[in-house]
Amino acid sequence: MVSKHYFAVIFTSTLIDNPIGYHEMALKMEELARQQHGFIDISSARNETGITVSYWETEQAILNWKANIDHQLAQKLGKSTWYASYKVEIARVERSYVFSK
Amino acid sequence: MVSKHYFAVIFTSTLIDNPIGYHEMALKMEELARQQHGFIDISSARNETGITVSYWETEQAILNWKANIDHQLAQKLGKSTWYASYKVEIARVERSYVFSK
Numbered sequence: 001m002v003s004k005h006y007f008a009v010i011f012t013s014t015l016i017d018n019p020i021g022y023h024e025m026a027l028k029m030e031e032l033a034r035q036q037h038g039f040i041d042i043s044s045a046r047n048e049t050g051i052t053v054s055y056w057e058t059e060q061a062i063l064n065w066k067a068n069i070d071h072q073l074a075q076k077l078g079k080s081t082w083y084a085s086y087k088v089e090i091a092r093v094e095r096s097y098v099f100s101k
Numbered sequence: 102m103v104s105k106h107y108f109a110v111i112f113t114s115t116l117i118d119n120p121i122g123y124h125e126m127a128l129k130m131e132e133l134a135r136q137q138h139g140f141i142d143i144s145s146a147r148n149e150t151g152i153t154v155s156y157w158e159t160e161q162a163i164l165n166w167k168a169n170i171d172h173q174l175a176q177k178l179g180k181s182t183w184y185a186s187y188k189v190e191i192a193r194v195e196r197s198y199v200f201s202k
Contacts, residue, residue, distance in 0.1 A: 008192050010109060010154055012144055016202075043113055045146035053111055053152060059195075085201040091109050091192035094160075100186040101117075 006040055006093050007059055011052040013086035022082040029074050036065050055093075062090060107141055107194050108160055112153045114187035123183040130175050137166050156194075163191060 015022060030042055033054055038061025044052040056062045065071060078086070116123060131143055134155055139162025145153040157163045166172060179187070 008109075008111060008190065010111065010194075012154070043150055043152060045148045045150050045152045047146045047148075049144055049146050051144060051146045051152040051154060053113070053154075079200055083200065083202070085199070087197060087199045089109065089194045089197040091194045093111075093190045093192045096188060096190040098186070098188045099180060099184065101184070 007056045007062060008091045008093055009054045009056065009062055010089040010091060011050075011054070011086065012089075013050045013052075014048065014084045015050070015082055016084050019082040021077075025074055025077065025082075029071060032068070032070055033065060036068070037061060038064070059090070108157045108163060109192045109194055110155045110157065110163055111190040111192060112151075112155070112187065113190075114151045114153075115149065115185045116151070116183055117185050120183040122178075126175055126178065126183075130172060133169070133171060134166060137169070138162060139165070160191070 026044075030044070033039055033042055038057040040055035040057060042052065042054040044050070054065075056065070066075075127145075131145070134140055134143055139158040141156035141158060143153065143155040145151070155166075157166070167176075
Protein backbone atom coordinates (compact mmCIF):
# COMPACT_ATOMS: atom_id res chain seq x y z
CA MET A 1 0.00 0.00 0.00
CA VAL A 2 1.35 3.43 -0.91
CA SER A 3 1.70 6.16 1.70
CA LYS A 4 0.32 9.04 -0.38
CA HIS A 5 -3.35 9.37 -1.20
CA TYR A 6 -4.91 6.57 -3.18
CA PHE A 7 -8.38 5.72 -4.39
CA ALA A 8 -10.89 3.01 -3.57
CA VAL A 9 -13.76 1.71 -5.66
CA ILE A 10 -16.38 0.26 -3.32
CA PHE A 11 -18.62 -2.12 -5.27
CA THR A 12 -21.63 -3.36 -3.27
CA SER A 13 -23.99 -5.82 -4.96
CA THR A 14 -26.76 -8.37 -4.65
CA LEU A 15 -27.08 -11.25 -7.13
CA ILE A 16 -30.08 -12.95 -8.68
CA ASP A 17 -30.77 -16.53 -7.57
CA ASN A 18 -28.47 -19.03 -9.28
CA PRO A 19 -26.26 -16.58 -11.22
CA ILE A 20 -24.79 -19.07 -13.72
CA GLY A 21 -21.29 -18.10 -14.81
CA TYR A 22 -20.98 -15.23 -12.35
CA HIS A 23 -18.22 -16.59 -10.13
CA GLU A 24 -16.02 -17.54 -13.09
CA MET A 25 -16.42 -14.06 -14.53
CA ALA A 26 -15.75 -12.40 -11.15
CA LEU A 27 -12.47 -14.33 -10.82
CA LYS A 28 -11.50 -13.49 -14.40
CA MET A 29 -12.19 -9.78 -13.84
CA GLU A 30 -10.17 -9.79 -10.61
CA GLU A 31 -7.21 -11.32 -12.46
CA LEU A 32 -7.57 -8.75 -15.23
CA ALA A 33 -7.85 -5.85 -12.77
CA ARG A 34 -4.59 -6.93 -11.15
CA GLN A 35 -2.83 -6.50 -14.50
CA GLN A 36 -3.97 -2.89 -15.02
CA HIS A 37 -1.65 0.09 -14.71
CA GLY A 38 -2.20 1.87 -11.38
CA PHE A 39 -3.78 -1.15 -9.67
CA ILE A 40 -2.85 -1.51 -5.99
CA ASP A 41 -4.98 -4.20 -4.38
CA ILE A 42 -8.42 -5.84 -4.28
CA SER A 43 -10.45 -7.41 -1.49
CA SER A 44 -13.81 -9.20 -1.65
CA ALA A 45 -16.39 -10.79 0.62
CA ARG A 46 -19.90 -12.00 -0.06
CA ASN A 47 -22.86 -13.16 2.00
CA GLU A 48 -26.31 -11.89 1.01
CA THR A 49 -24.54 -8.70 0.04
CA GLY A 50 -21.21 -8.74 -1.77
CA ILE A 51 -18.59 -6.07 -1.21
CA THR A 52 -15.52 -5.72 -3.39
CA VAL A 53 -13.05 -2.92 -2.72
CA SER A 54 -10.39 -2.30 -5.35
CA TYR A 55 -7.58 0.19 -4.78
CA TRP A 56 -5.96 2.39 -7.42
CA GLU A 57 -3.15 4.92 -7.55
CA THR A 58 -5.13 7.53 -9.52
CA GLU A 59 -8.68 8.30 -10.63
CA GLN A 60 -7.46 7.94 -14.23
CA ALA A 61 -6.52 4.32 -13.54
CA ILE A 62 -10.12 3.75 -12.37
CA LEU A 63 -11.51 5.35 -15.54
CA ASN A 64 -9.18 3.23 -17.69
CA TRP A 65 -10.29 0.06 -15.93
CA LYS A 66 -13.97 1.01 -16.31
CA ALA A 67 -13.36 1.48 -20.07
CA ASN A 68 -11.38 -1.75 -20.55
CA ILE A 69 -13.08 -3.70 -23.35
CA ASP A 70 -13.26 -7.06 -21.54
CA HIS A 71 -14.46 -5.33 -18.40
CA GLN A 72 -17.13 -3.48 -20.43
CA LEU A 73 -18.48 -6.84 -21.63
CA ALA A 74 -18.52 -8.16 -18.05
CA GLN A 75 -20.36 -5.03 -16.91
CA LYS A 76 -23.00 -5.52 -19.61
CA LEU A 77 -23.48 -9.18 -18.67
CA GLY A 78 -23.63 -8.18 -15.01
CA LYS A 79 -26.47 -5.74 -15.63
CA SER A 80 -28.41 -7.96 -18.02
CA THR A 81 -27.91 -11.22 -16.13
CA TRP A 82 -26.28 -11.56 -12.71
CA TYR A 83 -26.88 -8.51 -10.55
CA ALA A 84 -30.18 -7.77 -8.86
CA SER A 85 -28.66 -4.46 -7.77
CA TYR A 86 -25.34 -2.78 -7.30
CA LYS A 87 -23.75 0.45 -6.14
CA VAL A 88 -20.37 1.79 -7.21
CA GLU A 89 -18.63 4.42 -5.10
CA ILE A 90 -15.35 6.08 -6.04
CA ALA A 91 -13.61 7.36 -2.94
CA ARG A 92 -10.34 9.06 -2.09
CA VAL A 93 -8.66 7.41 0.91
CA GLU A 94 -7.66 10.19 3.30
CA ARG A 95 -5.94 8.10 5.95
CA SER A 96 -5.59 4.50 7.07
CA TYR A 97 -4.19 2.38 9.86
CA VAL A 98 -3.52 -1.29 10.26
CA PHE A 99 -3.32 -3.82 13.07
CA SER A 100 -1.77 -7.26 12.97
CA LYS A 101 -1.06 -9.85 15.67
CA MET B 102 -27.85 8.34 0.70
CA VAL B 103 -27.12 12.07 0.52
CA SER B 104 -26.22 13.73 -2.78
CA LYS B 105 -23.32 15.86 -1.50
CA HIS B 106 -19.97 14.39 -0.51
CA TYR B 107 -19.99 11.87 2.27
CA PHE B 108 -17.42 9.65 3.94
CA ALA B 109 -16.81 5.91 4.09
CA VAL B 110 -14.92 3.89 6.68
CA ILE B 111 -13.68 0.71 5.03
CA PHE B 112 -12.91 -1.86 7.72
CA THR B 113 -11.21 -5.01 6.39
CA SER B 114 -10.40 -7.78 8.87
CA THR B 115 -9.46 -11.37 9.49
CA LEU B 116 -10.53 -13.19 12.65
CA ILE B 117 -8.77 -15.73 14.85
CA ASP B 118 -10.20 -19.26 14.81
CA ASN B 119 -13.32 -19.59 16.94
CA PRO B 120 -13.72 -15.91 17.97
CA ILE B 121 -16.11 -16.43 20.89
CA GLY B 122 -18.45 -13.50 21.40
CA TYR B 123 -17.35 -11.70 18.24
CA HIS B 124 -20.59 -11.92 16.26
CA GLU B 125 -22.73 -10.72 19.17
CA MET B 126 -20.41 -7.74 19.64
CA ALA B 127 -20.34 -6.96 15.90
CA LEU B 128 -24.15 -6.84 15.83
CA LYS B 129 -24.25 -4.70 18.98
CA MET B 130 -21.73 -2.24 17.48
CA GLU B 131 -23.68 -2.04 14.23
CA GLU B 132 -26.85 -1.19 16.18
CA LEU B 133 -24.95 1.42 18.18
CA ALA B 134 -23.35 2.93 15.04
CA ARG B 135 -26.82 3.37 13.52
CA GLN B 136 -27.80 5.56 16.48
CA GLN B 137 -24.88 7.98 16.08
CA HIS B 138 -25.25 11.52 14.81
CA GLY B 139 -24.11 11.74 11.19
CA PHE B 140 -24.51 8.04 10.50
CA ILE B 141 -25.79 7.25 6.98
CA ASP B 142 -25.58 3.51 6.34
CA ILE B 143 -23.56 0.34 6.96
CA SER B 144 -22.92 -2.76 4.87
CA SER B 145 -21.02 -5.95 5.79
CA ALA B 146 -19.88 -9.22 4.24
CA ARG B 147 -17.51 -11.88 5.51
CA ASN B 148 -15.80 -14.94 4.08
CA GLU B 149 -12.16 -15.51 4.96
CA THR B 150 -11.86 -11.72 4.89
CA GLY B 151 -14.55 -9.50 6.36
CA ILE B 152 -15.37 -6.11 4.88
CA THR B 153 -17.60 -3.59 6.64
CA VAL B 154 -18.22 -0.22 5.05
CA SER B 155 -19.93 2.41 7.18
CA TYR B 156 -21.01 5.75 5.73
CA TRP B 157 -20.98 9.08 7.54
CA GLU B 158 -21.99 12.65 6.76
CA THR B 159 -18.78 14.22 8.09
CA GLU B 160 -15.29 13.25 9.24
CA GLN B 161 -16.21 14.58 12.68
CA ALA B 162 -19.00 11.99 12.93
CA ILE B 163 -16.37 9.30 12.26
CA LEU B 164 -14.08 10.69 14.98
CA ASN B 165 -17.01 10.82 17.43
CA TRP B 166 -17.90 7.21 16.68
CA LYS B 167 -14.28 6.12 17.10
CA ALA B 168 -14.22 7.85 20.51
CA ASN B 169 -17.58 6.43 21.68
CA ILE B 170 -16.97 4.72 25.03
CA ASP B 171 -18.76 1.45 24.24
CA HIS B 172 -17.09 1.33 20.85
CA GLN B 173 -13.70 1.95 22.52
CA LEU B 174 -14.25 -1.14 24.68
CA ALA B 175 -15.21 -3.19 21.62
CA GLN B 176 -12.08 -1.97 19.81
CA LYS B 177 -9.91 -3.03 22.77
CA LEU B 178 -11.52 -6.48 22.88
CA GLY B 179 -11.15 -6.76 19.12
CA LYS B 180 -7.41 -6.14 19.29
CA SER B 181 -6.77 -8.31 22.34
CA THR B 182 -9.09 -11.16 21.38
CA TRP B 183 -10.92 -11.50 18.05
CA TYR B 184 -8.95 -9.96 15.21
CA ALA B 185 -5.91 -11.59 13.64
CA SER B 186 -5.52 -8.43 11.57
CA TYR B 187 -7.46 -5.43 10.40
CA LYS B 188 -7.15 -2.31 8.28
CA VAL B 189 -9.20 0.86 8.67
CA GLU B 190 -9.42 3.33 5.80
CA ILE B 191 -11.22 6.67 5.98
CA ALA B 192 -12.26 7.79 2.52
CA ARG B 193 -14.18 10.66 0.97
CA VAL B 194 -16.71 9.42 -1.57
CA GLU B 195 -16.25 11.54 -4.71
CA ARG B 196 -19.04 10.06 -6.84
CA SER B 197 -21.33 7.06 -6.95
CA TYR B 198 -23.87 5.36 -9.17
CA VAL B 199 -26.44 2.66 -8.61
CA PHE B 200 -28.18 -0.02 -10.65
CA SER B 201 -31.32 -1.90 -9.73
CA LYS B 202 -33.52 -4.31 -11.72
